Every structure is written in structure tokens, then in C-alpha cells.
Amino acid sequence: MNVTTAIQAATRAFAIGGPILELDSISLRFGGVKALTNISFNICEHEIRAIIGPNGAGKSSMINVINGIYTPQEGEVRFRGERLGAMTPQRAARMGISRTFQNIALFKRMSVLDNIMAGRTLQTRATFLDVAFRTPRSRREELESREKAEEIIEFLEIEDVRKTQVAKLPYGLQKRVELGRALAAEPKLLLLDEPMAGMNVEEKQDMCRFILDVNENYGTTIVLIEHDMGVVMDISDRVVVLDYGKKIGDGPPEEVKRNQEVIDAYLGVAH
Amino acid sequence: MQSVGTGATTGARRSAPRGEALPQHAAGSGETFARLLRSNASRLADRPAYREKHRGIWRTTTWRALARDVDILAAALAGRGLKRGDHVAFLGENRPRLYAGVAAAHALGAVAMPLFPDATGPEIAPMLRLAGVTHAFVEDQEQVDKLLAILPECPALRCIVYDRERSMRPYRNPELVSYAALVEEGRAAAERSGDLVSRAIEAGDGGDAAFVFLNSGASGASHAAVLSHGGLIARARAAAAAERLSPADSTIAYLPPGWMGQAIFAYAQPMAVGYCVCCPESSETLLSDMREIAPTCFLTTPRMLDTIFSQVALRMEAAGGVNLALFNRAVALARRLGRRRLAGEPVGAAERMSAALYDAVVYGPLRDALGMSRVKVAYTSGDAVDPSILAFFRALGVNLKQLYGTTESGFLVAIQRDGAVRPDTVGAPLDGVETRISPDGEILVRAEGLFLGYLGDGDGRSVDAEGWLRTGDLGSLGADGQLRVADRAGDIGVLACGAAFAPRPIENRIKASPYVREAVVVGDGRDGVIALIDVNTTSVGRWADTHEIAFSGHRDLAGQDRVYDLVAGVLADINAELARDPATAPCVVRRFALLPEELSADDGVLTRTGKIRRTVFAQRFAPLIEAAYAGRSSASLAAREAEGSMAAGVDEVKIRDAALAPADRRAA
Numbered sequence: 001m002n003v004t005t006a007i008q009a010a011t012r013a014f015a016i017g018g019p020i021l022e023l024d025s026i027s028l029r030f031g032g033v034k035a036l037t038n039i040s041f042n043i044c045e046h047e048i049r050a051i052i053g054p055n056g057a058g059k060s061s062m063i064n065v066i067n068g069i070y071t072p073q074e075g076e077v078r079f080r081g082e083r084l085g086a087m088t089p090q091r092a093a094r095m096g097i098s099r100t101f102q103n104i105a106l107f108k109r110m111s112v113l114d115n116i117m118a119g120r121t122l123q124t125r126a127t128f129l130d131v132a133f134r135t136p137r138s139r140r141e142e143l144e145s146r147e148k149a150e151e152i153i154e155f156l157e158i159e160d161v162r163k164t165q166v167a168k169l170p171y172g173l174q175k176r177v178e179l180g181r182a183l184a185a186e187p188k189l190l191l192l193d194e195p196m197a198g199m200n201v202e203e204k205q206d207m208c209r210f211i212l213d214v215n216e217n218y219g220t221t222i223v224l225i226e227h228d229m230g231v232v233m234d235i236s237d238r239v240v241v242l243d244y245g246k247k248i249g250d251g252p253p254e255e256v257k258r259n260q261e262v263i264d265a266y267l268g269v270a271h
Numbered sequence: 272m273q274s275v276g277t278g279a280t281t282g283a284r285r286s287a288p289r290g291e292a293l294p295q296h297a298a299g300s301g302e303t304f305a306r307l308l309r310s311n312a313s314r315l316a317d318r319p320a321y322r323e324k325h326r327g328i329w330r331t332t333t334w335r336a337l338a339r340d341v342d343i344l345a346a347a348l349a350g351r352g353l354k355r356g357d358h359v360a361f362l363g364e365n366r367p368r369l370y371a372g373v374a375a376a377h378a379l380g381a382v383a384m385p386l387f388p389d390a391t392g393p394e395i396a397p398m399l400r401l402a403g404v405t406h407a408f409v410e411d412q413e414q415v416d417k418l419l420a421i422l423p424e425c426p427a428l429r430c431i432v433y434d435r436e437r438s439m440r441p442y443r444n445p446e447l448v449s450y451a452a453l454v455e456e457g458r459a460a461a462e463r464s465g466d467l468v469s470r471a472i473e474a475g476d477g478g479d480a481a482f483v484f485l486n487s488g489a490s491g492a493s494h495a496a497v498l499s500h501g502g503l504i505a506r507a508r509a510a511a512a513a514e515r516l517s518p519a520d521s522t523i524a525y526l527p528p529g530w531m532g533q534a535i536f537a538y539a540q541p542m543a544v545g546y547c548v549c550c551p552e553s554s555e556t557l558l559s560d561m562r563e564i565a566p567t568c569f570l571t572t573p574r575m576l577d578t579i580f581s582q583v584a585l586r587m588e589a590a591g592g593v594n595l596a597l598f599n600r601a602v603a604l605a606r607r608l609g610r611r612r613l614a615g616e617p618v619g620a621a622e623r624m625s626a627a628l629y630d631a632v633v634y635g636p637l638r639d640a641l642g643m644s645r646v647k648v649a650y651t652s653g654d655a656v657d658p659s660i661l662a663f664f665r666a667l668g669v670n671l672k673q674l675y676g677t678t679e680s681g682f683l684v685a686i687q688r689d690g691a692v693r694p695d696t697v698g699a700p701l702d703g704v705e706t707r708i709s710p711d712g713e714i715l716v717r718a719e720g721l722f723l724g725y726l727g728d729g730d731g732r733s734v735d736a737e738g739w740l741r742t743g744d745l746g747s748l749g750a751d752g753q754l755r756v757a758d759r760a761g762d763i764g765v766l767a768c769g770a771a772f773a774p775r776p777i778e779n780r781i782k783a784s785p786y787v788r789e790a791v792v793v794g795d796g797r798d799g800v801i802a803l804i805d806v807n808t809t810s811v812g813r814w815a816d817t818h819e820i821a822f823s824g825h826r827d828l829a830g831q832d833r834v835y836d837l838v839a840g841v842l843a844d845i846n847a848e849l850a851r852d853p854a855t856a857p858c859v860v861r862r863f864a865l866l867p868e869e870l871s872a873d874d875g876v877l878t879r880t881g882k883i884r885r886t887v888f889a890q891r892f893a894p895l896i897e898a899a900y901a902g903r904s905s906a907s908l909a910a911r912e913a914e915g916s917m918a919a920g921v922d923e924v925k926i927r928d929a930a931l932a933p934a935d936r937r938a939a
């Protein structure tokens with residue numbers, strides 16, 4: 001991976017562009033609990049952006065705001081300069097935002113292939129009747145979906161389990177399948193909620209490589225939440241640090257690492 | 272490649288045919304791979320030449336399409352400066368495009384040098400330099416990085432063709448070109464250059480160098496042996512005739528193309544015979560791909576057979592109950608019948624009846640599950656196979672045979688013939704191959720298709736004035752015309768008590784256990800034999816799970832007392848067998864230890880074909896070996912520096928006494 005990253009730094013396949021998603025003074029409350037307080041940051045095209053912070057810092061809430069699951073009480077989200085009023089998950093998906101979940105949310109009884117093809121739903125136009133009567137359109141779309149799914153299966157190197165029921169796979173592989181399903185929608189922006197949680201070192205390395213490869217080969221902008229500081233520092237272009245719902249740091253990994261507030265939040269301070 | 276590598280063989284060495292030294296033929300004679308491909312394209316036309324599973328679908332390249340692709344590629348390569356006598360390296364898994372690249376190099380009269388895809392940059396660099404490799408075909412970004420890193424050391428290398436485009440977008444190096452782009456170049460070049468490729472094919476000669484193969488270097492450094500078109504074709508034909516192979520046959524190619532055996536069965540013989548080569552999707556999908564294809568012939572290695580047998584045994588263990596009981600009975604019968612048939616003993620009517628019954632309920636379904644239901648012939652080569660494994664597969668109804676040859680002798684030297692498969696022989700020499708045993712017991716081979724020489728200063732095997740090649744293997748030739756291989760000449764030793772000691776048969780018996788991945792026995796010049804064993808993490812791990820033994824990885828697992836107990840049980844059985852035969856009784860394993868880390872080719876202990884480099888091994892594990900002979904119960908061993916691990920330090924390895932067989936105990 002060292003050689004790869006060296007080359008990436010020199011000439012990147014997709015140069016980082018201007019901001020595609022801007023979050024401006026976001027505040028989110030659940031009753032009296034302030035989950036997020038006055039948070040602003042942006043996400044640039046083709047970058048890998050990490051959101052880190054200790055447990056309960058508001059990382060998942062942040063992703064859920066971007067994804068439209070939560071609507072913030074204050075502040076606004078702009079996607080490609082356009083103000084998003086009431087964002088919903090469906091709308092986010094249609095705009096090209098895909099995500100994975102902290103707790104794997106796959107169709108456990110379905111095969112890997114079917115799970116990934118399920119991620120293509122928004123890319124198909126066939127209606128219920130088309131599918132019921134197997135019209136040329138539904139057949140054509142199914143072939144297209146299958147081709148795209150196979151491309152992803154090859155990309156994620158899971159050829160050997162394509163017909164295996166997801167429930168039978170080890171945890172690390174299920175995480176990879178979930179990434180595959182998110183990729184099937186050909187997203188512009190990919191939200192990964194703790195993609196490496198609960199993995200061993202080897203699985204983490206694999207996942208890092210796949211995240212870099214997605215960014216590298218498809219130019220996908222990636223926002224990832226992660227616990228493991230080491231991993232984040234290695235693969236992300238810029239990092240936002242949250243603590244108790246507040247932003248305490250924002251910048252390239254080396255800069256964030258030196259930030260005293262960040263060090264205090266992670267290591268704790270003597271009071 | 273029963274034994275390859277360089278020993279202390281002396282004698283005149285032939286100079287290697289370097290590119291510049293090759294004579295320029297106006298029109299060559301004899302058969303070349305390029306001419307074979309042209310004739311296959313018209314003779315076999317739309318029959319499949321290569322099949323590859325890609326993105327879930329088997330995709331076929333016909334002989335006609337292959338010949339067309341090769342012409343285009345050759346035009347492109349000529350445009351990029353590839354000339355007669357140049358060397359082209361190949362670094363990747365078995366893919367139709369890799370072999371099309373080989374054929375394109377051959378069309379222009381260049382020499383193909385397939386390498387092991389998992390070889391490291393520092394291993395490859397001297398070979399590329401030695402051959403003056405100018406062009407290379409590689410599979411993916413990983414291999415590209417490997418070559419780019421050693422580019423400064425290989426000034427002749429000026430063109431690297433990569434197959435998979437993944438993650439290649441940022442690369443701007445002028446040497447790089449994708450396979451797809453090269454094909455585009457070739458289309459344009461073919462129009463401009465007219466019949467350039469046809470003329471190059473005309474000029475080729477059967478005596479020209481076709482391939483350079485690295486021998487495994489089990490006893491030292493690897494050497495690059497050069498083999499000719501005509502020689503390889505003649506041998507491939509003779510072997511195919513012995514098995515009556517035809518264009519209707521198919522094989523599966525999954526061993527590294529850098530191994531001469533695979534190159535022969537995935538290129539030379541298909542070209543000569545016209546059968547189809549199937550390339551699996553990935554090494555992980557091999558077994559299911561094999562089931563889909565059900566090849567009629569294939570080449571395998573003893574290690575692969577061990578793995579397949581272990582997997583089957585473990586899956587049956589997991590199934591449990593009636594299935595397991597039935598399987599165990601079937602295996603026991605298979606082994607018994609297999610052994611008896613191999614020994615040429617008669618089989619009773621009752622046993623034949625139960626064999627037929629088991630064939631319906633166990634062997635048949637198993638053959639089917641392993642993708643071996645259509646196998647006409649399967650060869651195991653590269654090392655001696657454990658007789659019980661051979662007997663098992665044969666009793667399953669798979670026509671598994673041993674094949675003997677070395678890189679220098681052209682690989683196809685002797686094969687076991689139908690009806691004459693015995694565990695102690697490697698079969699009779701092929702038509703056109705003469706074998707003889709030298710006064711000091713070494714196997715000598717004389718035939719068309721011996722190597723032409725080594726590249727550079729390779730100081731290894733040589734061909735004498737009468738055309739005999741010293742193989743470096745000890746063996747004997749029976750009155751029945753069957754060749755027997757004892758061991759690699761350098762490996763045979765003598766125990767301190769004066770008894771002869773051949774390590775490999777003992778190691779093969781130990782390795783036949785599903786719990787053992789690799790075993791090395793030491794004993795030359797010593798007081799008795801000790802074994803150092805690398806346990807199979809998967810199977811022992813599963814065993815540990817079912818016995819509720821907690822462990823945290825290979826190192827921890829291999830240090831557990833109960834795992835030592837498990838291996839001690841395996842050794843006790845083997846010792847009992849060894850003690851039964853007076854010739855091997857002194858070679859019973861007295862002490863053993865389990866290695867804390869898996870043996871690997873990356874630190875040079877194994878060759879890329881998975882054979883032990885005994886000198887490297889002896890150095891690496893010297894403290895352990897000395898401690899074992901000194902009678903100590905443990906030894907400290909410097910741990911290999913693992914990537915990203917801070918805990919590189921010292922392993923404390925336990926050494927145990929093995930249970931000796933009763934007969935031996937009485938003697939002691």
C-alpha cells in the first residue's frame with residue numbers, strides 16, 4: 001500500500017475539486033439532548049473525508065443528517081450549491097448518496113449477489129408489471145444489473161462467495177458486501193459508518209485498500225466515520241473531529257494530530 | 272520436476288543461446304509454436320482454445336480468435352521494438368491473455384520467460400537482467416509496482432504490458448501500456464506492417480529457443496534453463512499419444528505459469544494437441560470452477576492433493592453422523608483396494624461388490640463434487656506423492672498418475688501407463704526418451720528436447736558429449752522398464768549409526784496428515800532423526816475449536832501442549848510403520864517440535880514451487896535442531912520480523928520426544 005499511496009500523492013486519478021456538500025451551522029437536538037451544536041464543514045469532490053470522535057461525540061448523528069434520516073433544527077445542508085430543504089433518505093439516494101451502516105443492514109437470507117443487485121433498485125425503471133411479465137425492458141435491466149453487480153464482486157474480490165447466503169459469511173466479509181451494495185447504486189457520495197468496527201488487523205487493511213480503490217477507480221467522494229485513529233490518519237485527506245456534539249478540529253490528518261484539543265479529547269485530561 | 276536445482280555436477284556446460292548469438296534464418300524448418308497455432312486456427316477453427324471465468328461467466332476464445340489476437344499483439348510488439356531472440360517476461364496467473372502474449376512473442380521469434388507471480392522484486396531482478404528482458408506482460412497493479420521498483424536495475428526493460436486496468440489510472444510511466452491499448456496499437460500496426468508477422472513466423476526454426484524456465488533451486492540459487500520449440504513440441508506429442516489426448520479434451524490451469532509443468536500443460540501441449548485450457552476465476556474459486564468445467568486431464572502437485580484430501584476430510588468431519596461413518600468406511604475401503612490394486616494383488620468378489628456400492632453413494636458424488644468425474648488422466652508431479660494419497664484418489668476412480676521430469680530434461684520424461692501404476696515407480700520413459708542409471712546411481716536422460724543450456728553463467732546440470740543429461744536425482748531402472756526415483760542426490764544422507772536416510776518419504780508420510788502443512792526431518796550425520804513440523808492452521812484450528820482450546824493465532828496454536836499431543840499421535844503411527852521395515856527402522860522420528868511460524872517462500876526457506884531449501888532451513892532453525900539433539904526440552908528462536916508487528920522477538924519453542932514403536936523400544 002505504501003507504493004500506491006506514494007503514487008497517489010504524486011498524481012491522483014481524480015484531483016480533489018471544489019466543495020460538493022456544505023454543512024452550515026448545523027444543530028440537532030433530541031428533546032433536551034444536544035446531539036450536534038453549531039457545526040460547519042464542507043466536503044470536496046473526490047476526497048476522502050473522515051469524521052472522528054470519542055463515543056457519543058455525534059458522528060453517526062452527523063451522517064444521519066447528511067443522509068436525511070434526521071432533520072436538524074438549525075442550519076442548512078447544501079449539495080452542489082443547492083439548499084436542501086427536507087432531506088429524506090430516498091431523496092439522498094436519488095441524488096447519488098449511498099451509505100453503509102454501523103450495524104450491518106443486509107438481507108441476511110439472500111445471497112451476496114442478490115444483496116448487491118438490490119442496491120441497483122434506483123437504477124432500474126422496470127415496473128412491477130414489467131417484472132411480472134418479464135418484458136424486454138425488465139430482462140435488459142436485469143442483465144445490466146447483473147453485469148454491474150459482477151463488476152463490483154470482482155472489484156471487492158468476493159467471487160468465491162457470490163452465491164453464498166450473507167448470514168453464513170464472517171463479519172468482515174459481510175461488511176464488504178454492504179460496501180458492495182452501496183457501490184451498486186453508483187454513488188457520487190458514499191457515507192461509511194464505521195466500516196472497520198469490530199475487524200481484526202488484516203480485515204482492516206483489506207477494507208482500507210478497498211476504500212482507497214473505490215476513491216481511486218471511480219472517483220467517489222467518501223465520508224467515513226471511524227474510531228480507529230491510525231486507520232483514519234492513513235487514508236483520509238481531511239478530518240473533522242467532534243467531541244460532545246461540537247467540532248473541535250478540522251483539517252489534514254497531520255494538522256489534526258497536533259491539535260491539543262483533539263489530543264485531550266482522545267487521551268483525556270487531568271482536571 | 273522431481274528434482275531441480277544445481278548440485279555438484281561437473282562437466283562441460285553449453286553456452287546459452289543469447290539473442291544476438293542466434294542465427295538468422297531466411298526460412299526456418301521444423302515445428303514452432305507459432306506455426307502450430309496457425310495450423311490449429313485452420314484445423315480446429317471454432318473449437319475452444321482457452322476458457323476463462325470472468326465476472327461469473329465462462330468466456331471462450333476459439334483457436335481462430337486466438338490466432339487473430341496473437342497476430343495483432345505480435346504486430347504491436349514488433350512496433351514496440353521486440354525482435355527475434357529478445358526475451359519477454361510473464362508475471363501473472365493463468366489467463367488467456369498471458370498465453371496469447373507468449374504466443375505473440377513466439378510469433379516474432381522471441382523467447383518467453385514465465386515467472387512465479389508471487390516472486391518478489393529482488394528475486395526477479397537478477398533474472399530479468401540475466402536474460403536482458405526487454406518486454407514484460409504482467410497481470411495487475413501489484414505486479415506493475417514490483418517491476419517499476421526494480422526498473423533502475425533492469426535497463427533493458429522498456430515495455431510493460433498490464434492486463435487489469437484497476438488502479439492504474441494515475442500511472443504515467445512511459446514503459447506502461449495496457450493490454451487493451453496494445454491491441455489497439457496492434458490493429459493499426461498490422462495495417463501498416465503488412466505481412467511482417469507472417470514473415471517472422473516463416474523465419475522461425477524448431478531449434479530456436481522458446482522458453483526460459485527457472486528451475487526451483489531447491490539446493491541453491493535458481494538457474495534459467497532454455498528450451499526449444501521443437502523439443503517441447505516433440506515431448507508434448509509423445510505424452511499426449513501415450514494418453515490418447517485429443518482436441519476434445521480440456522484441462523484446468525491453476526498452478527503458477529512460472530512452473531514449467533504448468534506452462535507445458537497450459538501452452539505447449541494444448542498447442543500441439545489442440546485441447547482446451549480453462550482458467551479459473553481466482554484461486555479461491557478453484558474448486559467450484561473445477562466442478563463446473565470437469566476437466567478431462569490436469570496436472571497437480573502432491574501438496575494440492577494433500578489439500579484437497581484434507582478439505583474433504585474436514586468437511587465430512589463437520590457433517591458428522593451417518594455421513595461421516597459412511598465416508599470413513601468408504602475411505603478405508605478405498606485405501607485398502609487402492610493399495611492392493613497398486614501392488615497388483617487380486618481383489619475379492621465381496622470387496623468388489625462393496626466398492627461398487629460405495630461408488631454409487633460415496634465415490635461417484637465425491638468425484639463429482641471435486642470436478643473429477645470426467646478425468647481421463649491426472650498427473651501429480653513436482654515431488655514424490657504419499658502412496659496413501661495416490662491410493663485414495665485412484666480408488667475414488669480418478670486415474671491419477673505420477674509424472675517424472677526435471678526442468679533441464681524437458682519435464683516430460685516418464686509417466687506411469689494405464690495398468691502399470693505402482694506407488695514405488697514413476698512409470699516408464701516416454702517414446703523418444705532414453706534413460707540410464709550412472710554407476711553412482713544417478714538418473715541420466717537422453718532425448719530430443721533436453722534444455723539447450725543455461726542463460727549466463729548457470730553452473731548446474733550439463734549434457735555430456737554423448738547427449739546424456741545428469742538429472743541430479745538418484746534412482747533405479749527396473750527390468751520391467753519402470754523408473755524409480757529415490758531422492759534428490761544431495762538430500763540422501765547417512766545417520767551416525769551408518770544407516771541410509773532418505774528424508775522425503777518420511778516427510779511425505781507426515782505431511783499426509785491433514786493436521787500437518789509442512790514437515791522437515793533432519794538426520795544426516797546425526798544420532799537419529801528429528802522432525803520439525805509446521806501445523807496446518809485451518810485444520811488444527813478447527814480441531815482446537817471442537818476441543819474447546821482457546822488460541823490466538825498460528826504461533827499460539829503451535830505452542831499448545833494439546834496440539835503437541837495431537838501431532839505426537841500422528842508421529843506414533845508413522846513410527847510404527849517405519850519400524851516395521853528393517854530398512855527404515857533406524858529412521859524413526861525420535862524427537863519433534865512444532866514451528867512457531869508458517870514456512871514461506873518469501874524468506875527463502877521454501878522455493879516458489881513449495882519445496883524445502885534444506886540449507887536455508889538448517890541455518891534458520893539451527894538453534895532448534897541443536898537443542899533437539901542436545902536433549903533439551905525447549906529452544907529459543909529469533910522470530911521472523913513480521914510486517915507491522917512490534918513483537919518481533921524471541922520464540923520459545925518446545926521440543927518433545929516422539930513415541931517410538933514397540934520394536935524399537937525393545938532394541939533400545
